[in-house]
Amino acid sequence: MEKVTIDEVEVEVNPLEVHDVRRPVSRALGTEHFAMNYFELAPGDSFSGGLHTHHDQEEVFYVESGTAEFAVGEERETVTVDAGEVIRFAPGEFQTGYVPEDAEEDVVGWALGAPGASHDWEDLESMVYCDDCGEERAHATALTREGRFEFTCTECGTETTL
Template identity: 70%
Template sequence: MEKVEIDEVENRVNPLKVHSVRKPVSKELGTEHFAMNYFELAPGESFSGGLHAHGDQEEVFYVESGTATFEVGLDRETVAVDAGELVRFPPGQFQKGYNDGDERVVGWALGAPGASHDWDELQSRTYCPECEGERTHDVDMAEGAFELTCTDCGTVQG
């Protein structure tokens, strides 16, 4: 058995610095088949950055307080998730969660299987300067920073 207090979990923001509080609870607990991250999002902050999809993992977000907004799919349909509500994204579905309100959002991101991402299974939607438009990019981690490769033309952005 492992037990931890959220206040004791080290704050580790992602390389994009799109949030100020992210606590990888699953790392602290030593889970192998389940990911769990605690977030506090100030207005304008997001859970992960841009629109993305995990090919190897389904994700569930629980909003403990506040209201989080999620963009879903390539058409970026928006869905509000209020305190006490959850939303699930199957593997391969593009999504982005963020705080577009005036109050702090406290929430949890839960994923399975796996306690961490397989970078070969992560894709992001972002602007490609070569294609001159938003395209799907494969994501890799290189020297602590994200590296994006356009799946249409192969342009690498880092």
């Protein structure tokens, strides 16, 4: 049995610095088959930083307070998720969640994923603009030893590090 207090879980932010508070609760609990992250997002902040998908994991987001928006699919359909609501994304479904810049309140939310307590980088793709292709394309996504994102275009193989 493991028990933690959310405020005592160390803050660890996305390498793209798209939010100020992300607490990897599943790591603090030592889970192996379930991911659980707590977020506090200000207007303009994002859960992840960009449109992406996990081919090996479904994700569920719970908005505890405030209102978040999600861009869904490569067409970026906008879906609003209010306090007390939950949204689910199947493996392979592109999505990104954020708080609009003009929002009047912060968001407290949770990102939950299974199976797996952490990303299998081999099964994660992000939509990123490719200079060589001249348009946004799916990119394989990896995390470098320096803690930065490395994207490789699935069409032409061009690599970009952010």
